[in-house]
Amino acid sequence: MRPAILGLVVLPALISALSFKLNPEGTRCIKEEVHKGVLVVGEFKIEGLQGSHDVDITVTDSKDGKLFAKEKAESGKFAFTLDDYDMFSVCFKGQRKSEVTGRSPPAPDLDVNLSIKRGVEAKAYNEISKAEKLKPMELELKKLEDLSEAIVNDFQYMKSREKLMRDTNESTNSRVLWFSVFSMAVLLGLALWQVFYLKRFFKAKKLIE
Secondary structure, eight states: OOOEEEEEOOTTOSEEEEEEEEOTTOEEEEEEEEOTTOOEEEEEEEEOOOTTEEEEEEEEETTOOEEEEESSOSEEEEEEOOSSSEEEEEEEEEEEOTTOOSOOOOOOOEEEEEEEEEGGGGSOHHHHHHHHTOOHHHHHHHHHHHHHHHHHHHHHHHHHHHHHHHHHHHHHHHHHHHHHHHHHHHHHHHHHHHHHHHHHHHHHTTSOO
8 A cells, every 4th residue: 555645844834733534554744844953743542443453653764764653653753853854754654463363343533633833833942941941031031032033044945045046047048048059050051952952953963053
């Protein structure tokens, strides 16, 4: 069975939460993008599991490097950061238990609840407040500082992407221009060659002086 892909491309969002159905013997993956060094925290819960099936969860980056894996999962959390801007995948794979033999009636679809937090929302500010002994106002200021930093990083990323796209467009336009000039030169040369060839041909046949 081919895995079904659910894409979530919401860079400005700090929280992604969704619920979906999972075939007990199928695979479903969720993909998201994340910036370099941004903390990502996920929490999942699988409902409707029966004794005949298990569900494995795997979190990987775009190079299939494992960030988190858990077999026979029902609920849990995971957290990671990436060394570079990348896309990660969260895959749920349902399968029949190896010890279950014989035919059995089809199992109903499973309910999967997944919540993914990143950046500011992923930080445990209550623990930070206790560790650094911050007052409520200081804690709120720290949240605002982290949020401002995240917004600045998003703008910097968009600016770098804009520059990259502009450079790519300029490079493409330059190549198209030179290709057009080359094509025109080839066509002009071919036309002149045809004129001289036809002139020599007609002279050889004594059709023209």
